[in-house]
Amino acid sequence: MMSTDYPEHYRSGFVSLVGRPNAGKSTLTNAMVGSKVAITSSKPQTTRRVIRGIVTTDDYQLILVDTPGLHRPRTLLGERLNELVAETLSGMDAVALCIPANEKIGPGDRFITEQLAGLHNIPVIALVTKVDTVTRGVLADQLIAVQQLGEELLTPETGEGFAEIVPVSVKGDVQVDTVLDVLTKYLPTSPALYPDGEVTDEPDDIMVAELIREAALEDIFDELPHSLAVVVTEMGLREGQPEDEPITDIYAEIYVERDSQKGIIIGKGGQQLRAIGQRARRNIRKLLGTPVYLDLVVKVAKEWQRNPKHMNRLGF
Numbered sequence: 001m002m003s004t005d006y007p008e009h010y011r012s013g014f015v016s017l018v019g020r021p022n023a024g025k026s027t028l029t030n031a032m033v034g035s036k037v038a039i040t041s042s043k044p045q046t047t048r049r050v051i052r053g054i055v056t057t058d059d060y061q062l063i064l065v066d067t068p069g070l071h072r073p074r075t076l077l078g079e080r081l082n083e084l085v086a087e088t089l090s091g092m093d094a095v096a097l098c099i100p101a102n103e104k105i106g107p108g109d110r111f112i113t114e115q116l117a118g119l120h121n122i123p124v125i126a127l128v129t130k131v132d133t134v135t136r137g138v139l140a141d142q143l144i145a146v147q148q149l150g151e152e153l154l155t156p157e158t159g160e161g162f163a164e165i166v167p168v169s170v171k172g173d174v175q176v177d178t179v180l181d182v183l184t185k186y187l188p189t190s191p192a193l194y195p196d197g198e199v200t201d202e203p204d205d206i207m208v209a210e211l212i213r214e215a216a217l218e219d220i221f222d223e224l225p226h227s228l229a230v231v232v233t234e235m236g237l238r239e240g241q242p243e244d245e246p247i248t249d250i251y252a253e254i255y256v257e258r259d260s261q262k263g264i265i266i267g268k269g270g271q272q273l274r275a276i277g278q279r280a281r282r283n284i285r286k287l288l289g290t291p292v293y294l295d296l297v298v299k300v301a302k303e304w305q306r307n308p309k310h311m312n313r314l315g316f
């Protein structure tokens with residue numbers, strides 16, 4: 001379909017879908033990618049950009065980028081990761097914040113919106129997702145609440161708020177095309193940035209490490225407020241697998257500061273570590289688009305967090 005000649009009006013660029021867990025980002029990404037089957041890729045890309053999908057048509061190429069690390073900074077390390085997220089976002093042509101229609105706007109939404117307020121000259125579009133789950137009345141209230149959120153936190157000076165607010169439902173097949181139209185409006189004129197076919201940059205071990213870290217912190221966060229780092233030591237597609245059954249092998253080390261914390265992470269009979277692995281695998285699988293074999297080792301690195309050299313060695 002694509003040729004090397006691009007029409008003058010051709011647009012190409014990056015858009016990131018953000019939003020708290022369960023907001024419907026993946027479902028929407030898949031629906032947009034699936035609706036225009038020119039290029040699909042669920043493979044992660046460079047260290048900074050984790051590409052979830054590319055929608056290529058005769059008029060535009062929309063590159064959908066993931067930013068899984070967008071959360072409250074918990075530690076120095078967390079702040080650095082959030083800088084990484086900020087850097088990813090600052091390279092976007094637009095950012096779309098997903099807010100479900102059927103859940104009240106909460107602290108998570110507010111926090112992310114505040115983060116987005118720091119972006120300069122990047123339009124932020126609100127997508128009110130899963131509108132099939134609510135009545136018209138509830139949707140109307142949510143649209144107003146979203147508008148107020150934008151006016152209050154995004155551009156309080158001007159009160160402009162979100163560049164646009166678009167209701168959408170993948171399950172109900174409502175306005176998925178409209179979302180594409182809206183997002184691509186903000187792409188700059190440019191030839192396609194990715195060639196036709198599979199995209200094959202280096203996988204992103206930083207994002208994988210972050211997913212493992214999040215999985216570890218999920219239910220033992222209180223006991224380990226700060227002392228956790230994850231390093232992916234090896235990652236790659238398993239050789240000799242049939243092409244339609246790829247598996248990604250990942251070897252990672254979880255660093256804690258004290259022996260006692262090591263015990264917490266591993267748990268009785270290794271139970272906790274298994275649970276962490278399971279959770280992490282589920283999310284990494286989403287990110288990479290292949291089943292994952294995950295080998296986790298827990299190590300003690302004393303006071304690593306306050307030691308910049310140590311942090312550098314750990315890849316931060």
Ligand SMILES: Nc1nc2c(ncn2[C@@H]2O[C@H](COP(=O)(O)OP(=O)(O)OP(=O)(O)O)[C@@H](O)[C@H]2O)c(=O)[nH]1
Nearest residue numbers: 020021022023024025026027130133169170171172
């Ligand atoms: N009814 C309905 N459910 C939806 C819709 N879109 C997504 N969902 C459901 O909402 C849940 C979360 O969707 P995801 O797309 O995984 O959300 P996400 O934001 O990618 O979540 P994380 O990966 O946890 O950040 C899933 O159970 C979806 O099936 C929709 O349009 N309508």
